[in-house]
Amino acid sequence: MNGNKIRVALVDDQPLFSAGLKMILRSQPDLEVVGEATDGKQAVKLAAQVEPDVMLMDIRMPVMDGISATRSITEETGRTKVIVLTTIQHDEAVVRAIQAGAGGFLTKDATPEFLLATIRTVHAGHAVMAPAATNELLRDYTTPSRANLTVLEPLSVRERDVFMLAAKGLANGEIATSLVLSDATVKSHVGSILSKLKLKNRIQLVAFAYENSLLG
Secondary structure, three states, X not given: OOOOOEEEEEEOXXXXXXXXXXXXXXXXXXXXXXXXXXXXXXHHHHHHHHOOOEEEEEOOOOOOOXXXXXXXXXXXXXXXXXXXXXXXXXXXXHHHHHHHOOOEEEEOOOOHHHHHHHHHHHHOOOOEOOHHHHHHHHXXXXXXXXXXXXXXXXXXXXXXXXXXXXXXXXXXXXXXXXXXXXXXXXXXXXXXXXXXXXXXXXXXXHHHHHHOOOOO
């Protein structure tokens, strides 16, 4: 086995869809399919056994859904990055999957090129879903409550400034311009924020802000 390959596992209860995914993935020299599951419970077991780099996870499955499986995998293994699969983009289940630790999502009608790009991007440590799009989803599917500012206590004053702008969907360059900082400084602050708040990526940062009613 080539250790440089991205190891991918598939989780879907539709055999025909999984077969199509396998054909696409196996056509790529830098990707390797290392396992398959047909429900969330099998997915959790598979992740523990083979520790894939990336897992493509259907949201709606029997026995255990993809959201519960994603939460278990991201909390227990830490290594595997999960990309959830959904039939519609504006889906409350996508919000739950983001909150559970998913690194991005794909609609099942995505092009093969976008699928492959998403796998490689998530494997590289980047979330695949624009923060602005995340904002729209969370605004529609999160119940407003009283702002919980205590959750930001681990952050410095400057980190709180960066947090709020990142939560609104601003990119690092935009944050840097707004706060008169260098891009490198903003990147460092974002990394520190994620670490202190125990968040996996910027998508989760946006979800965290909405869960705690920090965006008004």
